[in-house]
Amino acid sequence: MSAADDLPDAVRKMIGVPMYEARSEFPIEIGYVYNTCAAVGNGNPLYWDDETAQAVAGGRIAPPTMLSVWFRPHYWAPGASGERKAMQAHFDLKALLALPEAVVASNEASFGEPVRIGDVLTTCQIVRSIGPLKQTRLGTGRFWTVDVRSTNQHGDWVGTESYTFLGYRRPGQ
Template sequence: MINVKLRMNFGVRYGMLPEEVTRFIGKAGDISIMEVDKGAIRRYAAAIEDGNPLYWDEDHARNSRYGSIIAPPAFFGWPTQKTKGASVPSGEVLVDAMAKAGYTNPGTINAGEEYEFFRPVRAGDILASSTVVKDIRERAGRNGNMMVFIVRETTYVNQNGDVVAKAQVITIRR
């Protein structure tokens, strides 16, 4: 397992956010599905300028402990396709609720990320991901304007039911 942590310590006040925003805490978003192919792995490796032969060279990868081409660790963050008919709240619904509560600034800031990688992702894998809103907190910024910190955790599972990665992302909205 590779664990990369970028944590943020933020002083917060509870009870200031309206229920139409806090009701999302503990809720999962739409499930997304992605089939992994060699071309996508290679495009991602090229985009991050990683020449590791495990991502490019089939002979090298076949003779490695992995037995086939694998994806770079953060590959799971690439776009996925949402499943049809998902009935749980999506990120857009949360953004709409925040706008109705007065948080209308369209800007979102990435305040920190934490990744855990458990298993390699291979060409042919089918990954399902689901994001849960872990926490929503409010605090005053330096200028006195209120900011909302949203903590989301996404879990990525392969076709065998194995968790391959988890990502926790903190975003700030004003």
């Protein structure tokens, strides 16, 4: 029996399908870049100096490692209702597979075009794989991988973050 054979139909139908397309809530702005660089002591002149940014990247860009920053929803926003979660596909899998606990087992990022100041990004989540049930030290569960693919307002791919999660049920749950 393959890993997909014991999955509910609703879960099998999620694999490989882009879901939860969303646009960034505001254009990429330099204030977030400055705050992030200051928080980690990143003094790279590419992010602080206009002349360097122009010479190296053709203008101001955000550090590639900030890609996930642009899609973490604010706790509150005008007109928004209900709980706002990043990685909704992951939370869907937890519920559909009755695996109430989860940890990020690994994270990998690939980058394309630089994210430029003023860009408006669009993202989608794609469940790439779901493994078989297995016993781990944390409990019985499954590994799954969700890709978050991002493009800019021109349709250019700017990056993909791949998250592998372990969803599990603690012993006795």
